[in-house]
Amino acid sequence: MKTITCQINGVPVTVPEGTTILKAALEADVKIPTLCAHPDLKAWGACGICIVRPEKSPRMVRSCTTTVVEGMNYITHDPDIVETRRTVLELIMSNHPNDCLRCARNGCCELQNICAEFGIREVPFESGIRDLPEDNSTPSVQLHPAKCISCGRCALVCQQLQDVWALEFLYRGDRTRIAPSGDATLAESPCIKCGQCSAHCPVGAITEVDETKKLWDAIREKDKHVVVQIAPAVRVALGEEFGLEPGTIITGKIYAALRRLGADKVFDTNLSADLTIMEEASEFVERFARGKGELPLITSCCPSWVDYLEKYHDDMIPNFSTAKSPMMMMGAMVKTYYAKKAGIDPEKVFSVAIMPCTAKKYEISRSEDMKSSGTLDVDLSITTRELARMIKQAGIDILRLKDEEADSPLGVYTGAGVIFGATGGVMEAALRTAYNFVTGENLGKVELEEVRGMDGVKTATIDIKGTKVRVAVAHGMANVKDIMNRVRKAKKEGAERPFDFIEVMACRGGCVAGGGQPYGSTDEVRAKRIKGIYADDGAQTIRCSHDNPAIKAIYSEFLGKPLSDKAHELLHTHYVPRPLWIK
């Protein structure tokens, strides 16, 4: 590959052709400030903070979009450049509300950081703060347009990475706003509540709906029996809120912290992930080996993906697995199986889920199926970020807690359960069990590397003792279109289907980089969290869902067998086509 040698402030660097000045500067240990650039997105070039000067040129250029030229010396910091950046920053500040103290991003805001770095003490321009109404129409994310700095990340993510097109630039000039087309509310738009917009927003213009008060209230109510489940992806990321490296596993400490907070029982969603596998692998075998139902089978544990399919690919509804997500299955089990076993009135049970996901807040009341226990199977879902705030508020020094175990009977999990948090994990877990259901044996090597990794679309052919199973795994909603079209095309032409089993995760990297995870998800961070996930899998003694003794107990004591009537009543759901726009 061709390389280019140039200079950054006189320091020579050699980089591959096509490298931006911004990246090249990192090679010279120089960090050029940016506000709108994000590693997930192609450089947009909006804010104007990253400007640098090619030596001897009268012009300044944006380092995020300009690629280096052989032999050029780029000046990244001189009084002129810094002064220009400062003026641009002051202009942005003059239109931005000064409520850091009351803002959800207080302490974790990119604008705050850069203003602190520049040492801004006063803004010499007239205020241009706009009085714009908030959008609280969805249960998952809120828009606070007055704080928006028009970096464009949310609209670009929603359009290019997620292919949802719920957000767009409206109006122009200093009346520009980012909102759904036609100034509709998010609830009226195709929004799938994935929260990737909020995960990429540098400021407090898009936030998750904060429901910590509901949990505080439930905990305070002596009458309520608070049962908490934590998702696979939470254990490798919560530590970041307390200074740990992404991917550090602190499962035992999270259980302990939850108990300190006031949870009556602490369970683990990894167990219900195992349960999901039991149901879904059985479903797969029914369709694949016994010809009952549409193929390819498509996973349905991601609620944003469910919403997306119902809106954009409703013709594929027959292909959807009817299995609920692990969170919902746990909720149903908590309020029936557990409540019965523990002799507690289900009405008194307050079922809480700690999730990396903002769409889960929507999922809990998605349809009547979510009340299979008689009342809401899950009463509340809060994000990793919200839990971190609660832990801090309660004064719990989580890192110093001794590891504890989850409660019985819904706390034991296998490696297959934990890998749900990574892209390809559901597929791998399902195959580990499907292999057993078909052959009666376990896989020699349970790690299926072919479905792991950050490629947007991964395809593989798995050999189940001579029978070939063609699988596809997609993450990041924009990667789904191709796969769906291939399946459709084959069906239309009467050709052989390209895949038998498809896993889809809305968020790039899988749930580890969900909309509710700690801020700063980049591919680097995703990779670390995913590594932690697979490390946790490797550390488990039991690696396959069907070998989970707690799962076996649930079936023998309560559900009978996978896909039984009871299983269908509590653990399965239905889907309906939904309109893209409601007006």
Next chain:
Amino acid sequence: MTLEELRAMRAESQKEMERRVTDGNEIEVIVGMGTCGIAAGGKLTLAAFIKALDEFGLKGVTVKQTGCMGLCYVEPTVEVKMAGMPDTIYGKVDADTAREIVKAHILEKRLVDNHIFDRPAKDILK
């Protein structure tokens, strides 16, 4: 359309358009078009001039009309102005005479003697 067809179309249209551009035209043919002129057939005379100019492929000639020149008894009258020839007023110019004037006066720079009714002075006449 082929190249040849385009060139043919251009050649044909050019003749028409030429009459619209008059800058740099050195020769003027002014046809009397007062009531007497029209009554005597001045319009046919004018048309005949245009036809003759076309026929002889002459460019740079402005054909204009004007009011009565005063020589009502010998209408149609035509004044020809060009460098190298005296300004001449011809009378009794019918279609054939028009053609003759173009050929003789304009092309060959000879006066058409038997139709001169004013200017030049008689002593120039041969």
Next chain:
Amino acid sequence: MACNQFCLVCGGTGCESSRADEIYRNLVRACDAHGLGSQVQVVKTGCFGFCEKGPIVKILPEQSFYVEVKPEDAERIVAEHLLKGRPVKDLLYKGESGAAAKGEADIKFYQKQMRIVLRNCGIINPEEIKEYIARDGYVALEKVLFTMTPEQVIEELKVSGLRGRGGAGFPTWLKWTNTRKAPGDQKYVICNADEGDPGAYMDRSTLEGDPHSVLEAMTIAGFAQGASKGFIYIRAEYPLAIERLEVAMGQSRALGLIGKNILGSGFDFDIEIRLGAGAFICGEETALMQSIEGKRGMPTPKPPFPSDSGLWGKPTSINNVETFANIPVIINKGGAWFASIGTATSKGTKVFALTGAINNSGLVEVPMGTTLREIIFDIGGGIKGGLGFKAVQTGGPSGGVITKEYLDTPIDYESLTALGSMMGSGGMIVMDDEDCIVDVVKFYLDFSVEESCGKCAPCRIGGRKLLNIMNKFTKGTGTMEDIDTLKTIGKAMQRASLCQLGMTTPNPVLSTLKYFPEEYLAHIKDRKCPAGKCKSLVTYRIDKAKCIGCTVCARKCPVPCIKGERKVPHEIDQAKCIKCGACFEACKFGAVVVE
């Protein structure tokens, strides 16, 4: 019997909006009624350029030049002039001497002009392709397709020295070379007809009056660069130009001059029109391409340059209408001929829309190197109403002002930039003593702020702050610190904006701060507007010495705020006065003083 008289009616938008179409139809009707139908050809042409005096009707071959014609005059023109040979004296244009002009050569407005781009405007009927063909139309295309290689075409452009007429002045041959060299299976040629500068209508007139010149040029451009498809991006606010283009394209296509295997050469080239939707920013080439792609018109960072990656990621070259209009003539007459006109660095002619406080406002085309003085005073006929010349604004909202000291500057790209202004697309607005510089700057900033796309912070936010400060000046609440703030914001916008709109928005401010500091000081320190334009700073006062107490002003006052009985000098209550000026207009004794 062939037609021997021609009645050319100006059909540019300016004259059309003054009922030129009615004039045209009345002339046709009158000719028929008087039996002149076969002798007189009434032709609606493109813009004559002498817009101040429109509607214009020109009679050939006698070159009678009728101005400010009304539809009712058609009858007279036909009955008196065409039928009886007696020109209608009161409608003829008379120069300073009072004598009727015989064609453009006799009219001072035209004498210093050299109409190359506008060569056919005012002469041909733009809706008749044969007329274009007759005047050497498509000769250049023949030459290019059958006797030249693409490299030779580009070489001719290089010799000519033609630079982009949209404002940037980039060498056209270089742009075509870059696009030609870029690897790609599909390339595009785009004609930028978005012409958004306020007061500029050069491109509009060219497209209305001679659409084929652009179509022919685009086809040549496609041949030279290896593109098989062209787009004309035209603003929707030009319905007449769009209509004329559509008619022209239909005729071209019918004759096979656009489409497959043009003239049997084996070269394919087709053109499509795309309409703008009311955004000035879509005249910026990258935003223009976004718009064609169906996206929101926001500029994209350069590099990559359109020549390498443009429309749908393919190599694309975008040229202005005026640049294109020059191409056929350059091919026909040769690059050396073109280079013989103009200055060392700026070759050929430039079309300017000369407007403002000028006697002869209209469209003028002059060789580069003509001085501003010649344009404003010789061609433009000087300042209207005998007022004094204050400044001339060139380059639209991206440009600056040029003062009296520099009137003898020969116009070219470099000389105007050196003065802190720019050539721009050709807008030239003349200001007199009664124009307030601060007010003019406010006007331009208002435009730029309104048209900002909003993508980048420096332009989106900075522009508004600049305008807010200018508003303070015109209201009398400005401070000297505000001037420093203007400069700080201006500098940041020039350096950190994503596109030229943001980068040049501060130009009118910075240019006028340099050349007219006294006007700013008057507004800030004295809280007065020397030109009397900024209403908040103007005071109306009754001179008691002159007031005879007739009560007319008091009765006209809409507030009312004028006290006074009959025969007693009146007084204006300053606290209530809304500065409408009604009293000033009403007073016949000059007793109302404006200061």
